[in-house]
Amino acid sequence: MKLLEVEDLSVEYHLPQGKVKAVDEVSLTIDKGEVVGVVGESGSGKSTLAHAVIRLVRPPGKIVGGRVLFNGQDLLKLNDEDIRKIRGKEISMIFQDPSSYLNPVYPVGFQIAEVYEAHNNTNMKELNGEVVSLLKKVRITDSEVRVGSYPYELSGGMKQRILIAMAIALKPKLLIADEPTSALDTTIQAEILSLLNELKEEYGLSILFISHDIGVVSKIADRMIVMYAGKVVEEGPVRRIVEEPLHPYTKALVLATKTARKKKLFSIPGTPPDMFNLPKGCTFYPRCPYAKETCKEWNYKMIRDHEGGVACAIYENTGSS
Amino acid sequence: MQFMKILEAVNVHKYFPLDIFGRKKIRAVDDVSVYVTPSETLAIVGESGSGKTTLGRILSGLIKPDKGKILYKGYGFNGFHGKVQMVFQNPDSSLDPSWQIYDIVSEATNNKSLESVAEALETVGLNPAYVTKYPYELSGGEKQRVAIARAIATEPEVIILDEPVSALDASIRAQILNLLLDLQEKKGYTYVLIDHDLGRVWHISDRVVVMYAGKVVEEGKTEEVFQNPKHPYTMMLLSASTSSIPKPKIHVDIQGELPSLIDPPSGCRFRTRCPFAQEKCKTEEPQLYSTSSEHKVACHLFEKF
Numbered sequence: 001m002k003l004l005e006v007e008d009l010s011v012e013y014h015l016p017q018g019k020v021k022a023v024d025e026v027s028l029t030i031d032k033g034e035v036v037g038v039v040g041e042s043g044s045g046k047s048t049l050a051h052a053v054i055r056l057v058r059p060p061g062k063i064v065g066g067r068v069l070f071n072g073q074d075l076l077k078l079n080d081e082d083i084r085k086i087r088g089k090e091i092s093m094i095f096q097d098p099s100s101y102l103n104p105v106y107p108v109g110f111q112i113a114e115v116y117e118a119h120n121n122t123n124m125k126e127l128n129g130e131v132v133s134l135l136k137k138v139r140i141t142d143s144e145v146r147v148g149s150y151p152y153e154l155s156g157g158m159k160q161r162i163l164i165a166m167a168i169a170l171k172p173k174l175l176i177a178d179e180p181t182s183a184l185d186t187t188i189q190a191e192i193l194s195l196l197n198e199l200k201e202e203y204g205l206s207i208l209f210i211s212h213d214i215g216v217v218s219k220i221a222d223r224m225i226v227m228y229a230g231k232v233v234e235e236g237p238v239r240r241i242v243e244e245p246l247h248p249y250t251k252a253l254v255l256a257t258k259t260a261r262k263k264k265l266f267s268i269p270g271t272p273p274d275m276f277n278l279p280k281g282c283t284f285y286p287r288c289p290y291a292k293e294t295c296k297e298w299n300y301k302m303i304r305d306h307e308g309g310v311a312c313a314i315y316e317n318t319g320s321s
Numbered sequence: 322m323q324f325m326k327i328l329e330a331v332n333v334h335k336y337f338p339l340d341i342f343g344r345k346k347i348r349a350v351d352d353v354s355v356y357v358t359p360s361e362t363l364a365i366v367g368e369s370g371s372g373k374t375t376l377g378r379i380l381s382g383l384i385k386p387d388k389g390k391i392l393y394k395g396y397g398f399n400g401f402h403g404k405v406q407m408v409f410q411n412p413d414s415s416l417d418p419s420w421q422i423y424d425i426v427s428e429a430t431n432n433k434s435l436e437s438v439a440e441a442l443e444t445v446g447l448n449p450a451y452v453t454k455y456p457y458e459l460s461g462g463e464k465q466r467v468a469i470a471r472a473i474a475t476e477p478e479v480i481i482l483d484e485p486v487s488a489l490d491a492s493i494r495a496q497i498l499n500l501l502l503d504l505q506e507k508k509g510y511t512y513v514l515i516d517h518d519l520g521r522v523w524h525i526s527d528r529v530v531v532m533y534a535g536k537v538v539e540e541g542k543t544e545e546v547f548q549n550p551k552h553p554y555t556m557m558l559l560s561a562s563t564s565s566i567p568k569p570k571i572h573v574d575i576q577g578e579l580p581s582l583i584d585p586p587s588g589c590r591f592r593t594r595c596p597f598a599q600e601k602c603k604t605e606e607p608q609l610y611s612t613s614s615e616h617k618v619a620c621h622l623f624e625k626f
Contacts (some may be wrong), residue, residue, distance in 0.1 A: 012481065041490040041491060041492055042490055083455035099541065123375045155579075157578060158578075185368040185369050185517060185561075186368070186517055186518070186558065186561050186562055187368055187557065187558065187561045187575045188368075188575075188578070189563075190559070190560070190561035190563075190575050191575050201468055211493065212490070212491055213563065214491075215520075215563035215564055215565075216563050218563070219563050223437055245498070252492060253491060253492065255492070256491060256492065256495045257565060258565055259520045259521070259523050259564060259566065260524070261523065261524065261543075261544070262502075262524070262525065263524075264499050264502065265495040265498055265499055265524065266495060267492070267495030267496045267498075267499055268492040268495070268496075269496075271462060271463075271493070272460075272490060272492070272493075
């Protein structure tokens with residue numbers, strides 16, 4: 001059985017300007033110990049998807065359909081009390097900007113200990129040893145001293161490690177990482193990625209890794225999902241997607257990372273779509289170099305094979321490639 | 322290409338005081354010399370806190386160095402009169418939200434005619450009708466084009482690009498980089514590109530300066546530095562990159578973080594993170610050694626690499 005199965009999940013935002021389908025019938029699965037990357041531009045719905053999996057979508061956003069099966073249990077049907085027991089313990093999350101998720105007036109060690117207290121009713125005073133060893137695990141030097149540090153005394157990379165420490169404190173099965181390295185320097189990013197890889201090996205942790213950067217995702221993920229305007233446009237093993245992208249949008253993303261010296265970069269014409277006013281048919285056709293007249297009428301369909309799929313009219317008649 | 326330095330920083334220092342008595346100072350840029358020749362692209366790379374943005378601001382005349390001097394075509398700084406311009410990372414904070422595009426683009430120019438503003442907008446691929454719009458009506462990529470139009474409106478020779486695409490979406494980045502390459506080809510601009518992304522630096526720069534903790538640790542032709550790095554820090558940056566760039570011969574694992582700039586380590590500032598550090602590195606600060614005519618490195622052990 002898959003650890004996580006998301007089926008036709010849809011999330012809408014109801015705003016004064018109109019309705020936005022941020023996540024539109026998205027399906028994905030994650031196996032135990034697997035890392036799945038979700039790639040897309042801002043506004044593609046990748047972050048909303050991450051939040052929807054553990055029901056953290058806040059109004060005006062609303063989950064309007066689909067199922068999220070975690071170990072066979074539909075998280076969307078649980079009551080608030082039960083989902084709270086799963087968050088942090090079974091599924092935990094880390095975010096892009098660690099500073100805004102740490103309380104500036106408490107020592108970080110205290111904030112980590114709170115995680116244990118909330119879920120296990122353990123006494124805070126007895127937790128010092130556990131917290132210190134957890135800090136060692138996320139490779140924070142001088143961990144005995146650092147438990148007493150306040151967030152402002154730590155660098156961005158260290159704060160992200162503190163959040164990772166909180167996230168893995170109760171040995172969850174699934175970690176949702178929403179752009180965890182985007183606010184960090186390249187060097188710190190490489191360290192955080194190698195730490196996540198290590199935790200995955202050690203705990204058999206599954207990771208849902210959200211990023212706008214296909215290069216970062218290819219460093220950590222086993223499989224990749226590419227989102228555009230709320231829909232999955234391509235899915236498959238990372239190596240296949242990076243070496244042989246199928247969807248024109250994925251092709252463009254991959255080509256844009258191929259940096260030949262002083263040559264023009266491949267660029268996607270146009271701008272990301274207006275989510276209030278999506279084009280009919282294929283949402284990518286106004287920017288697509290392969291677009292045909294029929295793409296305006298095309299109905300979204302994922303053409304699947306055994307290891308992934310692509311949602312593009314080009315592949316409609318040739319079958320899966 | 323004529324070998325002349327169009328813009329040059331000579332032994333510049335910039336210390337930011339932490340208290341009013343100036344007892345503690347952040348040594349953001351510490352005795353740095355760089356130059357850029359006409360129509361070339363010089364990249365300045367390093368982690369945040371390396372001093373690359375401060376150096377860019379000194380080069381653009383936005384802030385004055387505490388020590389050292391800035392030379393434009395060999396002469397001292399007395400206002401660049403629009404000949405050195407700057408494009409910032411985030412157009413949301415660099416464009417005044419209450420100004421129309423016309424006002425933004427024409428602010429620094431002497432020629433405030435509508436035609437010249439429209440022409441600047443066209444050059445950067447925007448519809449001239451945008452003159453009456455406000456920044457909030459534009460997408461991120463369009464706003465950055467306005468910032469570029471503002472920079473080129475004064476007919477500059479040097480443009481300092483401080484992380485010009487880092488805040489933009491992946492699919493828009495390529496458009497803006499292509500625009501910058503286009504403009505350079507057509508108008509012969511000289512660029513100073515400040516960027517932490519080595520893929521972009523590899524893609525558009527001719528020469529590169531690597532900064533660490535306020536110091537230049539390596540400089541040279543981009544191809545030379547990327548393919549044959551001589552400083553362990555450069556190797557570490559190259560090893561950490563997720564872009565498709567040449568992989569260094571010696572892989573250096575990342576360890577530690579940038580040291581304190583208030584009280585930097587003695588000797589070589591990188592020694593606290595360097596896997597090759599020796600006793601000498603603690604006591605003696607490395608000078609910039611030349612390994613070839615244009616390739617310089619500040620490492621005692623460079624001959625080993």
